[in-house]
Amino acid sequence: MEIYEMSLGELDRGLEAGTFSLNEIFQSLVSRMEAREKVTQAFVELDIDRVRSEIALIDRHGRATSISGIPFGVKDIFNTRDRVTSYGSSIFEGYQPVSDAAVVSRLRSAGGVVMGKTVTTEFAYFFPGKTRNPHHPDHTPGGSSQGSAAAVADFMVPFAIGSQTAASVIRPAAFCGVIGYKASVAQFPLNGALTLSYSMDSLGFFVRSPEDLCLLRNVLLGVSPRAGALKPRKIGLVRTPYWSELDSESQSAIETAGSDLAESGIEIREVEVDGREGVDLVDAHQIVMAFEVSRSRAAEYENQREKLSDQFTELVEAGRQISFQAYEQALKQRDSANQRLRTELGDYDLFLTASAPGEAPKGLSSTGDPKFSRAWNLIGGPSVTLPAGKGLTQLPLGVQLVGHFNKDDDLIAHASWIQQNIQLGTSN
Amino acid sequence: MEIYEMSLGELDRGLEAGTFSLNEIFQSLVSRMEAREKVTQAFVELDIDRVRSEIALIDRHGRATSISGIPFGVKDIFNTRDRVTSYGSSIFEGYQPVSDAAVVSRLRSAGGVVMGKTVTTEFAYFFPGKTRNPHHPDHTPGGSSQGSAAAVADFMVPFAIGSQTAASVIRPAAFCGVIGYKASVAQFPLNGALTLSYSMDSLGFFVRSPEDLCLLRNVLLGVSPRAGALKPRKIGLVRTPYWSELDSESQSAIETAGSDLAESGIEIREVEVDGREGVDLVDAHQIVMAFEVSRSRAAEYENQREKLSDQFTELVEAGRQISFQAYEQALKQRDSANQRLRTELGDYDLFLTASAPGEAPKGLSSTGDPKFSRAWNLIGGPSVTLPAGKGLTQLPLGVQLVGHFNKDDDLIAHASWIQQNIQLGTSN
Numbered sequence: 001m002e003i004y005e006m007s008l009g010e011l012d013r014g015l016e017a018g019t020f021s022l023n024e025i026f027q028s029l030v031s032r033m034e035a036r037e038k039v040t041q042a043f044v045e046l047d048i049d050r051v052r053s054e055i056a057l058i059d060r061h062g063r064a065t066s067i068s069g070i071p072f073g074v075k076d077i078f079n080t081r082d083r084v085t086s087y088g089s090s091i092f093e094g095y096q097p098v099s100d101a102a103v104v105s106r107l108r109s110a111g112g113v114v115m116g117k118t119v120t121t122e123f124a125y126f127f128p129g130k131t132r133n134p135h136h137p138d139h140t141p142g143g144s145s146q147g148s149a150a151a152v153a154d155f156m157v158p159f160a161i162g163s164q165t166a167a168s169v170i171r172p173a174a175f176c177g178v179i180g181y182k183a184s185v186a187q188f189p190l191n192g193a194l195t196l197s198y199s200m201d202s203l204g205f206f207v208r209s210p211e212d213l214c215l216l217r218n219v220l221l222g223v224s225p226r227a228g229a230l231k232p233r234k235i236g237l238v239r240t241p242y243w244s245e246l247d248s249e250s251q252s253a254i255e256t257a258g259s260d261l262a263e264s265g266i267e268i269r270e271v272e273v274d275g276r277e278g279v280d281l282v283d284a285h286q287i288v289m290a291f292e293v294s295r296s297r298a299a300e301y302e303n304q305r306e307k308l309s310d311q312f313t314e315l316v317e318a319g320r321q322i323s324f325q326a327y328e329q330a331l332k333q334r335d336s337a338n339q340r341l342r343t344e345l346g347d348y349d350l351f352l353t354a355s356a357p358g359e360a361p362k363g364l365s366s367t368g369d370p371k372f373s374r375a376w377n378l379i380g381g382p383s384v385t386l387p388a389g390k391g392l393t394q395l396p397l398g399v400q401l402v403g404h405f406n407k408d409d410d411l412i413a414h415a416s417w418i419q420q421n422i423q424l425g426t427s428n
Numbered sequence: 429m430e431i432y433e434m435s436l437g438e439l440d441r442g443l444e445a446g447t448f449s450l451n452e453i454f455q456s457l458v459s460r461m462e463a464r465e466k467v468t469q470a471f472v473e474l475d476i477d478r479v480r481s482e483i484a485l486i487d488r489h490g491r492a493t494s495i496s497g498i499p500f501g502v503k504d505i506f507n508t509r510d511r512v513t514s515y516g517s518s519i520f521e522g523y524q525p526v527s528d529a530a531v532v533s534r535l536r537s538a539g540g541v542v543m544g545k546t547v548t549t550e551f552a553y554f555f556p557g558k559t560r561n562p563h564h565p566d567h568t569p570g571g572s573s574q575g576s577a578a579a580v581a582d583f584m585v586p587f588a589i590g591s592q593t594a595a596s597v598i599r600p601a602a603f604c605g606v607i608g609y610k611a612s613v614a615q616f617p618l619n620g621a622l623t624l625s626y627s628m629d630s631l632g633f634f635v636r637s638p639e640d641l642c643l644l645r646n647v648l649l650g651v652s653p654r655a656g657a658l659k660p661r662k663i664g665l666v667r668t669p670y671w672s673e674l675d676s677e678s679q680s681a682i683e684t685a686g687s688d689l690a691e692s693g694i695e696i697r698e699v700e701v702d703g704r705e706g707v708d709l710v711d712a713h714q715i716v717m718a719f720e721v722s723r724s725r726a727a728e729y730e731n732q733r734e735k736l737s738d739q740f741t742e743l744v745e746a747g748r749q750i751s752f753q754a755y756e757q758a759l760k761q762r763d764s765a766n767q768r769l770r771t772e773l774g775d776y777d778l779f780l781t782a783s784a785p786g787e788a789p790k791g792l793s794s795t796g797d798p799k800f801s802r803a804w805n806l807i808g809g810p811s812v813t814l815p816a817g818k819g820l821t822q823l824p825l826g827v828q829l830v831g832h833f834n835k836d837d838d839l840i841a842h843a844s845w846i847q848q849n850i851q852l853g854t855s856n
Contacts, residue, residue, distance in 0.1 A: 081727075098523060102623075105727035186627040189724040195530070195619030220723070223752045295648070296617040299509075299533035324651045331834060406759060 003028035004155040007208035008215055011158060012066040022059045022069040026052060029071060029115070033156045039137050041130045042151035043116040044076050044086070054113045066215045068111030073151040073160030073206075075144075076117040077124050077194035078104050087194045088120040088129055088144075091300055091307045101192025103161060103203060103220060110219045115157050118147025121367060123297065124168055124196055127309035128367050134176060135395050139360040142172030143367030145204060149176040152206040153396075159212055162204040165196045165289060166377055167356070167370030169204030170385045174355035174398025175368065177387045179415075181205045181213050182373075184406045185380040188220060197292040199331075200285075200377055210384070210416035214409075223409060229420055230413035232349035234267040238402075240353060241275035242282075242371055247358030253388040253397055253425045257352060260422045268352075271345060273337060274375040281337060281375035284330035288378060291327040294319025334378050341379065341404060350414050355398035359391035372400065381405040384415040389425020397425055431456035432583040435636035436643055439586060440494040450487045450497040454480060457499060457543070461584045467565050469558045470579035471544040472504050472514070482541045494643045496539025501579040501588030501634075503572075504545040505552050505622035506532050515622045516548040516557055516572075519728055519735045529620025531589060531631060531648060538647045543585050546575025549795060551725065552596055552624055555737035556795050562604060563823050567788040570600030571795030573632060577604040580634040587640055590632040593624045593717060594805055595784070595798030597632030598813045602783035602826025603796065605815045607843075609633045609641050610801075612834045613808040616648060625720040627759075628713075628805055638812070638844035642837075651837060657848055658841035660777035662695040666830075668781060669703035670710075670799055675786030681816040681825055681853045685780060688850045696780075699773060701765060702803040709765060709803035712758035716806060719755040722747025762806050769807065769832060778842050783826035787819035800828065809833040812843040817853020825853055 003025055006014065014020050030048060037043060051071055058069040079085050079097035086092040100108065108114065119129035121144040131146040133139040134154035141150040145162025149172035152160050162169045164182040173180025181204055188203040195201060205216055210229075217223040237258045243251065262268040274281040294301070294316045300308060301316045308316075354372040361368050376383055382405075385398040401418065403411025418424075431453055434442065442448050458476060465471060479499055486497040507513050507525035514520040528536065536542065547557035549572040559574040561567040562582035569578040573590030577600035580588050590597045592610040601608025609632055616631040623629060633644055638657075645651040665686045671679065690696040702709040722729070722744045728736060729744045736744075782800040789796050804811055810833075813826040829846065831839025846852075 092526075095526060098520075099727045099731075102724050102726050105730055106723065109726065109730045189623065189626045189720065189726075191623030191626065191724050192727070195617065198617045198619065199614040221752050221755075222748075292617065295534065296530050296619050298530050298537065298617075299527045299620070302533055302537045303527075320650075324649050327649075328834070406756070 004032040006158065008066065008070060008158045008212040009209055011070060012215070015063065022055050026055050026071065029156055032154070036134070036154045036156060040132055040134050040150050040154045042073070042118055042147040042154065042156060044119055044147070045084070046116045051113055051115055058111050058113070063111060065110040065219055067107060067219055069113060071113045071115035071157050072107065073116060073118040073148050073157045074104055074114055075148045075160070075162050076120045077163060078161060079192040080104060080114060080117065083114065083117055085117065088122040088124070089300070089307065091304045097192070099192060102189035104192070106220050118145070118151050118160055120144050121146065122309050122312055123194060124163060124165065125315060126311040126367060128364060132364065133360050133395070139362050139395060140175065140364055140367050142175035142356070142360060144168035145206070146172050146367065148206050149173050149178060149180065152208070153178045158208060159216065160206045162206060163190070163193060163201060164204050164373070164377060165201050166285065167373035169206070170373045170383055170400055171356045171368055171370055173206055173385045175360035175396065177396030179207050179210065179387065180385045181207070181412070182383045184382045184408055187406065187408055195296045197289050198296055199288060199292060200380065210412050210419060213412045217409070226409065226413055228413070229417035230410070231417045232266055232414045234348050235261055236271035236345060236348040236351040237268055238271055238273055238351045238353040240372065245357055245371070246354050247391060249391045249426070250354055250358045250397055253399055254352060254354060257388070257399055257422060257424055261418070264421060271348070271351070273351070279333050281333060281378055282371055284333045285374035285378040287322055287326055287330040288334070290315055290319035291322045292319070337379050338405065350411055351402040353400050353402060355385040355400040359393055359395035359397060376402050379405070382408040382411045384411055386415060386419055386424055399424055432460040434586065436494065436498060436586045436640040437637055439498060440643070443491065450483050454483050454499065457584055460582070464562070464582045464584060468560055468562050468578050468582045470501070470546055470575040470582065470584060472547055472575070473512070474544045479541055479543055486539050486541070491539060493538040493647055495535060495647055497541060499541045499543035499585050500535065501544060501546040501576050501585045502532055502542055503576045503588070503590045504548045505591060506589060507620040508532060508542060508545065511542065511545055513545065516550040516552070517735065519732045525620070527620060530617035532620070534648050546579050546588055548572050548575065550737050550740055551622060552591060552593065553743060554739040554795060556792055560792065561788050561823070567790050567823060568603065568792055568795050570603035570784070570788060572596035573634070574600050574795065576634050577601050577606060577608065580636070581606045586636060587644065588634045590634060591618070591621060591629060592632050592801070592805060593629050594713065595801035597634070598801045598811055598828055599784045599796055599798055601634055601813045603788035603824065605824030607635050607638065607815065608813045609635070609840070610811045612810045612836050615834065615836055623724045625717050626724055627716060627720060628808065638840050638847060641840045645837070654837065654841055656841070657845035658838070659845045660694055660842045662697070662776050663689055664699035664773060664776040664779040665696055666699055666701055666779050666781040668800065673785055673799070674782050675819060677819045677854070678782055678786045678825055681827055682780060682782060685816070685827055685850060685852055689846070692849060699776070699779070701779070707761050709761060709806055710799055712761045713802035713806040715750055715754055715758040716762070718743055718747035719750045720747070765807050766833065778839055779830040781828050781830060783813040783828040787821055787823035787825065804830050807833070810836040810839045812839055814843060814847055814852055827852055
């Protein structure tokens with residue numbers, strides 16, 4: 001196993017055991033980067049010498065946390081005080097914030113080293129950046145956290161920060177074949193990060209192991225690391241009203257996971273969340289998102305519309321057409337779904353569902369369909385996508401595990417158990 | 429009645445009727461400012477010539493909305509692209525953001541004109557700015573939105589923007605004798621404004637009439653203006669566990685309001701929200717606030733601690749001592765209180781309670797006690813404070829009306845009815 005293939009936990013243990021040094025980790029990641037970045041283009045820009053000297057400084061002072069001296073990727077919607085932050089938009093070309101985003105600051109003060117800013121779609125919405133899927137350069141890596149997903153998948157950093165408002169962590173993680181975690185709304189500070197939807201934006205991480213999510217939550221929130229994996233007792237299998245839009249390999253990955261989980265003694269029941277009583281949570285999500293984006297990004301739309309993509313302009317204009325009553329109605333649908341998850345579905349440990357419609361589509365002009373995360377994102381709880389083998393064209397698939405609001409640690413512990421005990425996806 | 433005493437609605441109607449011009453409004457406010465600002469010191473800095481020319485430009489193009497050409501105050505935690513934004517902190521002395529905060533941008537694009545940035549405490553927490561209470565310069569105006577409250581109370585602008593995490597709108601509005609409105613969490617975009625608590629920060633407004641809140645919600649959110657006031661059917665009177673800490677005039681203002689409301693045919697019942705089953709929501713609020721501030725302001729604490737006040741440093745350090753379990757527990761207490769408000773207390777239209785412990789305390793080194801808003805702020809719904817006469821030393825008192833989460837328009841309509849139909853406070 002190459003060093004660059006290791007998870008954060010493996011790196012930390014290797015460093016503590018003296019198996020390799022911080023400099024060897026850095027060299028291993030840089031060699032991988034030199035081989036791959038030209039094709040994958042995960043980073044906005046790189047300054048390897050600066051990273052080297054930051055790591056050397058930490059090496060001299062000694063490591064204090066599990067991430068000390070470890071390089072990571074930062075989606076370019078998070079402010080950095082010493083690197084340009086452009087939010088994927090020409091409006092902010094060359095913009096240099098005065099402070100780090102809160103999560104970046106915390107990771108750095110714990111010794112983490114910013115390897116570089118990773119490519120984002122324009123304002124974390126649809127208009128894509130330059131990043132390509134590490135598994136096939138003619139395919140999208142997904143979006144909006146495309147550079148972060150690809151940088152981890154292509155072994156250029158062990159972890160990277162992303163964010164999600166519709167499917168911006170779960171989808172690119174699934175398309176790139178890595179673990180993605182989208183946190184409950186307001187689990188982490190998002191100040192110093194671009195706002196899209198003030199009721200739905202969430203922090204996310206791309207990692208190689210569920211354990212790494214615990215390490216990061218320990219550094220950022222002080223969560224005590226758990227005793228590892230936790231076997232779920234009851235799981236809801238959610239086909240969604242869009243089951244027929246999933247490719248058959250993705251359907252099979254979910255169904256097989258369901259029967260394997262049942263075989264291991266876990267109670268599995270099919271449940272509906274979206275699509276009940278005529279309520280379309282995907283629609284509700286789109287209403288909330290467009291309404292809020294038209295308010296949050298008012299300044300760019302009002303003052304520099306000519307520098308916005310057609311997609312973004314259409315989103316803002318759609319949001320301006322939505323009445324406050326329609327917006328309120330969508331929030332009420334969210335509240336009802338949430339209430340049902342707390343009560344009627346409260347004894348389900350998690351929900352097993354699709355991460356994306358299938359493999360990453362061909363072409364770089366679109367980042368794929370976010371539909372399979374919209375309803376969950378509206379509800380606001382945590383999600384984890386786990387790699388689930390490959391599809392027909394040998395590109396990665398994922399399955400999504402959804403937890404209860406603010407029970408992120410339970411979800412991560414369950415995801416850890418599932419990853420260790422269930423063979424996800426076909427073995428091709 | 430002087431023009432500067434008028435509400436936004438009155439100004440709008442006067443302009444439409446041709447009773448006075450935009451320039452006359454401007455001159456009236458400026459004359460008031462020249463008479464008062466030297467004492468009150470509500471603004472960080474003023475550039476009257478710029479305001480004059482912005483209004484003249486709008487005058488030439490014609491008014492498009494109810495706020496076209498109307499000057500307003502902006503708490504200096506909201507970014508402005510053409511004015512320094514310092515968040516009340518020497519760390520950001522001379523800082524010039526590149527964009528307007530989302531709400532500022534929307535108000536400006538609707539024709540509103542920024543009169544100036546208003547004084548805030550340091551990072552919207554406790555360390556006070558220079559503003560004095562318009563009713564007595566030796567007394568605090570309250571905080572954190574002290575300049576916005578004082579600027580409206582002293583008739584220098586008809587409305588101003590504030591924000592609240594503990595009591596930063598309700599308390600200064602009560603101390604200064606104006607109407608304050610603290611919105612439900614996530615009713616308005618807060619991007620481009622300083623973050624303190626990512627689960628509790630809310631937008632607020634200081635106005636002269638509940639009607640003005642409808643006008644502002646129409647401009648910002650597209651809420652259709654209602655047919656005015658709405659009589660409540662059932663009101664909960666909440667003494668809180670801290671009743672004995674209220675001065676007797678404030679107790680009497682609440683009790684008299686309760687009996688007058690009952691006399692008008694509204695069902696009034698005493699209810700407890702905080703302090704049930706050993707749960708202290710004021711404590712829970714302090715835990716959530718300290719924990720989240722220690723994360724959201726990590727960058728300033730890590731990098732420029734020497735420029736923080738002792739109060740702010742203590743807040744961050746207290747937050748770092750709080751375990752994630754204690755934080756989770758406080759959020760669960762919030763969720764339980766919220767659940768009870770939705771169910772058991774769901775048929776109460778609003779809750780009548782204290783805005784502050786009494787009159788504005790003497791001295792400028794403290795902004796007074798936020799205790800009476802903390803529990804409500806934790807819960808996250810809307811509040812309105814209405815002026816309720818004066819206390820023993822002839823300084824203003826207020827009573828607080830609290831609504832259900834995301835039912836801000838109902839609360840405003842009820843507050844409007846109460847203001848029109850009930851004599852609040854003694855008539856001294």
